[in-house]
Amino acid sequence: MARILxxxxxxxxxxxxRAGAEGYFCYPITPQSEVAExxxxxxPEVGGVFLQGESEVAVGNMLFGAASTGKRVFTTxxxxxxxxxxxxxxxxxxAHLPVVFVNIMRAGPGLGGILPAQSDYFQSVxxxxxxxxxxxxxxxxxxxxxxxxxxxxxxxxxxxxxxVMVIGDGLIGQMMEAVEFPDSDPKQNRVNLEERKWAATGAxxxxxxxIKSLFLDxxxxxxxxxxxxxxxxxxKKEEVRYELxxxxxxxxxxxxxxxxxxxxxxxxxxxxxxxxxxVGLFRPITLFPFPEKEIYREAKKKNIKTVLTVEMSxxxxxxxxxxxxxxxxxxxxxxxxGGIVPNPEEIQxxxxxxxxxxxxxxxxxxxxx
Amino acid sequence: xxxxxxNTAIFSRPxxxxxxxxxxxxxxxxxxIHRLVAEAIDEIGARDRTVGVAPVGCSVxxxxxxxxxxxxxxxxxxxxxxxxxxxxxxxxxxFTYQGDGDxxxxxxxxxxxxxxxxxxxxTIFVNNAxxxxxxxxxxxxxxxxxxxxxxxxxxNANEVGYPIRMAELLSTLVTPGYIERVAxxxxxHIINARKAIRRAFQYQAENRCYxxxxxxxxxxxxxxxxPEEAVKWLDKEMAAYYPIKCFKDSVREGNK
Ligand SMILES: Cc1ncc(C[n+]2csc(CCOP(=O)(O)OP(=O)(O)O)c2C)c(N)n1
Ligand code: SF4
Numbered sequence: 001m002a003r004i005l006x007x008x009x010x011x012x013x014x015x016x017x018r019a020g021a022e023g024y025f026c027y028p029i030t031p032q033s034e035v036a037e038x039x040x041x042x043x044p045e046v047g048g049v050f051l052q053g054e055s056e057v058a059v060g061n062m063l064f065g066a067a068s069t070g071k072r073v074f075t076t077x078x079x080x081x082x083x084x085x086x087x088x089x090x091x092x093x094x095a096h097l098p099v100v101f102v103n104i105m106r107a108g109p110g111l112g113g114i115l116p117a118q119s120d121y122f123q124s125v126x127x128x129x130x131x132x133x134x135x136x137x138x139x140x141x142x143x144x145x146x147x148x149x150x151x152x153x154x155x156x157x158x159x160x161x162x163x164v165m166v167i168g169d170g171l172i173g174q175m176m177e178a179v180e181f182p183d184s185d186p187k188q189n190r191v192n193l194e195e196r197k198w199a200a201t202g203a204x205x206x207x208x209x210x211i212k213s214l215f216l217d218x219x220x221x222x223x224x225x226x227x228x229x230x231x232x233x234x235x236k237k238e239e240v241r242y243e244l245x246x247x248x249x250x251x252x253x254x255x256x257x258x259x260x261x262x263x264x265x266x267x268x269x270x271x272x273x274x275x276x277x278x279v280g281l282f283r284p285i286t287l288f289p290f291p292e293k294e295i296y297r298e299a300k301k302k303n304i305k306t307v308l309t310v311e312m313s314x315x316x317x318x319x320x321x322x323x324x325x326x327x328x329x330x331x332x333x334x335x336x337x338g339g340i341v342p343n344p345e346e347i348q349x350x351x352x353x354x355x356x357x358x359x360x361x362x363x364x365x366x367x368x369x
Numbered sequence: 370x371x372x373x374x375x376n377t378a379i380f381s382r383p384x385x386x387x388x389x390x391x392x393x394x395x396x397x398x399x400x401x402i403h404r405l406v407a408e409a410i411d412e413i414g415a416r417d418r419t420v421g422v423a424p425v426g427c428s429v430x431x432x433x434x435x436x437x438x439x440x441x442x443x444x445x446x447x448x449x450x451x452x453x454x455x456x457x458x459x460x461x462x463x464f465t466y467q468g469d470g471d472x473x474x475x476x477x478x479x480x481x482x483x484x485x486x487x488x489x490x491x492t493i494f495v496n497n498a499x500x501x502x503x504x505x506x507x508x509x510x511x512x513x514x515x516x517x518x519x520x521x522x523x524x525n526a527n528e529v530g531y532p533i534r535m536a537e538l539l540s541t542l543v544t545p546g547y548i549e550r551v552a553x554x555x556x557x558h559i560i561n562a563r564k565a566i567r568r569a570f571q572y573q574a575e576n577r578c579y580x581x582x583x584x585x586x587x588x589x590x591x592x593x594x595x596p597e598e599a600v601k602w603l604d605k606e607m608a609a610y611y612p613i614k615c616f617k618d619s620v621r622e623g624n625k
Contacts, residue, residue: 023457049456053449054482061446061479065422065453068440073457091443200438200454202461204417210432212423212441 003180008143009034009076009173012102012166015150016074017042018181020189021100023049023073025062027081030114031170032104035076046186056081060088067097068211070199072154072191074100078170079108079120083128089163090129093228094213096198098157100150101135102166104173107339115339116170118259121316124165125288132225134232135165136239137287139258143177149285151182156239158191160231161198167287169312171260171341236289245269247280249303252355256282256295256321257310261342265310268347279351287317292324300328305358310347311335383407385416387436396589396596399427399495401553403434405563406464406493409570410437419462420454422447424476426468427501445476448483451490462573463490469510470500473533477509480539484579487544491569492581494535497588498607505591509533512610517591532610536583540616546578546625549615552585552608554600565615577625585611 006014013035016024024043026036036052043050049066053059059075066073077085082103092099103124107117122128124137136156140146146168153164193201200209215221245262246269247254257265262283269279282298284291299307307329309318318333325331334350336342382388385407393399410419419437423429425444432439442450447465455463472480472494480492499517500506506519510532514523524532536550547569551562562584569580585607589599619625 023453025453051452051456053452054478058446058449058452058479058482061443061449062453062456064442064446065440065450065455066457068420068450068454069457071457073453087443088446095441200420200440202418202420203437208432208436209438210440212432212439214429214441 003178005176006143006179007034007174007176008146008168009104010038011143011147011179012076012150012173013038013042014181015147016100016154017046017048017186018184018189019151019154020072020186020191021048021074021154022071022190023066025051025053025059025066025073025075027053027056027059027077029078029081031106031116032076032078032102032173034173035102056084057087060085063099064088064092064095064097067092067099068200070191070193070196070201072098074102076102076104078104078106079117080111082120082123086129089135090131090133091213092163093129093133093135094131094224095211096161097163097211098161099163100153100157100166101163102168105167105169107337113339114170116260116312116341117337117339118169118261118312119316119337120167121287121311121313124167125290125320133228134288135163136160136235136289138164138166139285139287140166140168140172141259141262141283143172143175144179146172147179147181160235162231167259169259169261239286240289240291240294241285242291242294243283243285244298245281245283246273247282247298248278249301250278251280251303252277252305252358253279253351254282254299254304254307255279255310255351256284256307256317258284258287258317261310261312264342264344265347267344268351271344271348272351277352277355284317290320290324292320295321295324296326296328299325304329306354307331308351308354309333310342312341313337383411385410385419385436387434389433392430392433393427394590396587396599397427398553398586401559402493402495402562402584402586403431405553405559405566406466407435408563409567410462412567413462413570413574415462415570415574418460419464422451422454422463422465424465424467424471425502426471428466428468428495429502431466445471445474446479447471448476448479448488448492452483452486452488455488455490459489459576462570464493464570465490466493467495468501469494469496469498469508473509473535480535481542484539484545484581485542487546487579489573489576489579491573493566494581494583495586496535496583496611497586498532499588499591501588501591505588512606534611536581536616539581544579545581545617546619547572547580548617550583550585550611550613552603552613554585554587554603558613572620577620583611585613
């Protein structure tokens with residue numbers, strides 16, 4: 001298919017259709033309502049279900065029911081709405097069902113603002129709902145990547161029978177970029193219910209299927225939690241995704257950043273390169289599983305003096321970066337929040353300040369000798 | 370000379386029920402209601418294309434009794450859950466089975482909106498005027514003056530309002546097709562309840578409308594009564610506040 005210019009939210013919607021999604025449930029919230037507006041027209045065209053629910057609490061639970069049919073279903077929302085879906089997310093994870101959630105993050109806490117942020121990292125990666133569960137979390141940095149990761153999200157949700165969360169900041173949803181969709185008939189990617197033995201398709205010629213998250217016997221509940229944990233361990237082995245940008249033996253500093261902020265960091269890196277300062281970028285694409293070993297591998301290289309994490313939050317992913325590096329190098333943080341997108345100059349200022357202080361430190365230690 | 374006799378079974382377990390030991394308390398009418406639902410599913414011949422949605426409450430383990438696919442929703446969310454399921458599988462028969470804490474308190478939003486959208490599933494609403502599973506706390510349906518563990522001197526309507534009549538409330542909505550309140554504390558009431566539940570499933574099988582059957586039910590354990598006293602209290606006190614009748618049947622009225 002040819003490349004077309006498309007707004008992020010609409011591209012996400014179309015990608016889900018191409019991935020074979022048959023049900024979409026939603027509740028309006030800025031900055032992602034265009035997904036719902038697009039699908040209100042598009043879903044009926046492909047014979048799928050579009051339904052605007054009465055709240056995100058209801059929408060989350062509609063997805064819980066819809067996923068029990070075995071079909072591919074999803075929702076999109078933004079931060080306050082995703083908070084209300086945590087109940088259902090926990091149940092869906094506990095019941096081993098595949099659902100794709102998209103959070104086009106806006107700044108919080110509370111009603112916060114409608115401008116872009118990355119302040120739901122903890123909520124997405126560390127839980128948010130109750131219980132021992134994890135979400136597989138994907139973070140696109142371009143509209144094209146949002147399309148690709150949406151397609152992947154449905155496959156991964158099916159592979160692990162676990163909810164997948166795609167998080168993009170408000171920019172991903174709102175900006176327009178050229179995208180290309182795979183040439184596929186939306187109906188082709190739909191699941192074959194006969195292969196889904198776990199789905200509630202009616203007890204015809206088989207025992208009843210029970211979908212539940214209640215286990216009154218602690219041994220059974222522990223067994224369920226261990227089964228879930230096994231999936232998360234497998235994800236850590238098989239699903240880690242990341243991208244390196246201008247990473248080389250000349251780098252003095254390594255930036256770690258995800259989503260659209262990583263693109264701003266690329267601009268900074270290009271600019272610094274032209275000034276003779278070498279900096280590399282590590283961009284996690286999966287936030288869970290987090291590319292721990294890979295960040296450690298890059299950070300511990302001799303030429304790297306400092307690692308700088310840049311986020312649109314007051315510092316959430318930075319804790320995972322610190323954990324990955326286990327003290328091998330100093331980890332610094334720069335962030336803007338509240339809906340403010342950091343500009344290249346301020347990031348560059350922070351990088352130069354760190355490199356400057358690194359240089360000062362090394363000259364003063366040489367003098368002392 | 371020996372006489373040959375042929376025995377015909379006139380009463381047996383419905384196919385949609387499993388053979389198992391009950392976990393419900395003595396005198397609890399949840400079991401009777403389960404049976405009526407199973408009979409209705411059998412009668413419309415839909416066991417192998419039915420899914421039940423269990424609430425959180427004493428009947429959370431309903432899947433131990435029914436012989437059809439069964440799904441367990443979050444507390445109060447069964448109507449949203451069933452909406453999601455039925456929208457994707459309109460060819461299947463879907464019912465929610467919910468207590469009064471589940472449906473009329475935490476799940477008030479979900480039931481009102483599912484009914485108002487006219488979702489084509491059936492709700493069996495078991496009103497026993499208390500939170501059974503958690504040990505008999507006050508429910509939105511607890512009668513004025515009724516003593517529970519969280520209103521130890523009796524429900525004070527001036528402080529916490531009067532009990533909610535769900536059948537009446539939902540029948541003010543235009544969309545829902547069939548709403549009836551029944552009881553199961555006497556054989557006569559059981560026969561009527563059976564008819565109502567059967568009718569609700571029939572309407573669903575014909576893809577006509579949303580139905581809610583409210584069933585007045587006993588909870589001797591948390592009412593602090595013997596099973597016999599519980600039946601009397603239901604008949605005298607509950608039925609006085611919650612009239613047992615059909616509130617709306619758009620099909621028979623010719624509107625669906
Ligand atoms: C979110 C949430 N809050 C509270 C509970 C605890 N809880 C379990 S059952 C129940 C009430 C059940 O009462 P009812 O719906 O009347 O059903 P019954 O047990 O009487 O049949 C409550 C409050 C829960 N499981 N989940
Ligand atoms: S506590 Fe009440 S509702 Fe629950 S099983 Fe016992 S009698 Fe029935």
